[in-house]
């Protein structure tokens with residue numbers, strides 16, 4: 001789940017892109033990059049690591065220009081190598097840099113098509129580089145370099161690409177071109193500010209990036225829509241695909257997004273509070289005479305939900321685990337060894353909050369079970385009398401293929417297991433999951449404007465359809481085992 005950001009301004013944008021990327025860092029910790037348009041040159045700097053590792057003063061000084069895009073990466077395709085850091089660049093036509101959040105599911109077929117029909121070379125295993133070449137070819141097929149030409153090119157991308165994609169490109173001689181997949185699986189939001197009497201625009205994965213840069217959130221980019229912001233700051237927008245079911249990824253609200261972001265006009269913070277409300281009510285239904293002394297969140301992401309559960313149950317909410325703020329998110333780390341080690345380094349209990357108590361630990365989701373297994377044991381070691389575990393999301397039983405790297409079902413703790421079996425495996429005294437209908441209601445909220453979600457990792461339904469054999473192929477390519485072998489080789 002990468003973070004992407006694009007800005008058109010009347011001053012140099014690199015410093016703002018840097019600041020914006022630091023608040024999108026939770027979406028990708030493996031690599032970061034910025035590309036700026038400096039007259040007739042595209043300046044690019046990217047590499048592996050956090051935003052603060054990748055850019056030093058010298059690098060920032062090279063990134064001149066009033067138009068630019070940025071990316072922070074959590075790999076879902078290809079390798080984690082620095083050659084697959086983004087933005088990607090092609091020199092023809094015009095010079096284009098691209099930042100992509102999401103995952104294409106027809107990359108193999110497209111790669112062949114791009115090579116054989118479009119006669120373009122793709123140099124890495126990244127799906128995003130394939131996407132860039134499709135866009136470049138489609139733009140090359142148009143006359144001139146106008147917003148109209150860009151819209152036609154995006155139509156071509158939508159015809160050919162399948163999967164989840166939110167994309168921002170910088171096109172030399174035109175400006176920014178951004179677009180969102182026809183199902184709106186991945187998020188993209190538009191912001192505006194007026195400076196020196198001139199309109200300036202930013203487009204980002206999450207509204208939090210707009211907030212800190214002083215842009216007003218105007219609206220979400222619509223599924224299938226493309227936005228062009230010219231170098232002069234003129235905004236053009238057009239639907240570039242026939243309407244399809246809008247199905248935003250529900251996992252954004254469960255885990256990925258920051259709570260202070262608005263996505264598809266829904267507050268992530270409020271969605272998480274409603275998840276807690278619903279789960280609290282379910283706990284009361286199943287265990288009206290519960291013996292829970294304390295509700296304890298597993299920081300960070302579960303806090304909003306945990307607090308609401310405590311309110312519904314009328315029991316104390318306590319921060320029983322302290323998070324080391326210098327350790328990143330464990331779920332998006334690339335290997336299982338690193339993830340497992342990081343949980344203990346990241347979270348440490350305050351024993352007096354556990355001693356002789358019946359505790360309800362709350363997490364936003366249980367995916368591989370890496371976190372919860374260790375946390376349950378830590379709670380026991382800290383003296384808890386009983387350890388219950390609640391997940392604000394339903395069991396994750398199916399792969400995610402649209403931009404979250406969980407393609408291999410064997411790695412999912414709930415795959416092929418009943419809730420009782422998972423409970424035994426995690427070692428807790430009681431395990432309770434949110435129901436999917438409750439989760440979907442919690443996210444769409446009182447307005448209920450979003451009627452469908454991509455909830456595929458919970459229900460196995462894939463809004464784009466799937467080619468036969470896809471899961472087997474992708475499972476082999478992207479399992480932890482396969483990644484380890486690739487790294488060793």
Ligand SMILES: O=P(O)(O)OC[C@H]1O[C@H](OP(=O)(O)OP(=O)(O)O)[C@H](O)[C@@H]1O
Nearest residue numbers: 300301329330331366367368369370371
């Ligand atoms: O079952 P698992 O495979 O362990 O995955 C789920 C856990 O991973 C995430 O936390 P993470 O540490 O990534 O980030 P957070 O600090 O935002 O909660 C998520 O919030 C769960 O705690």
Ligand SMILES: NC(=O)CC[C@H](N)C(=O)O
Nearest residue numbers: 001002075076077101102
């Ligand atoms: N998480 C993402 O959005 C990943 C983007 C792209 N598929 C990559 O692997 O670089």
Ligand SMILES: [Mg+2]
Nearest residue numbers: 298299300301
């Ligand atoms: Mg967590």
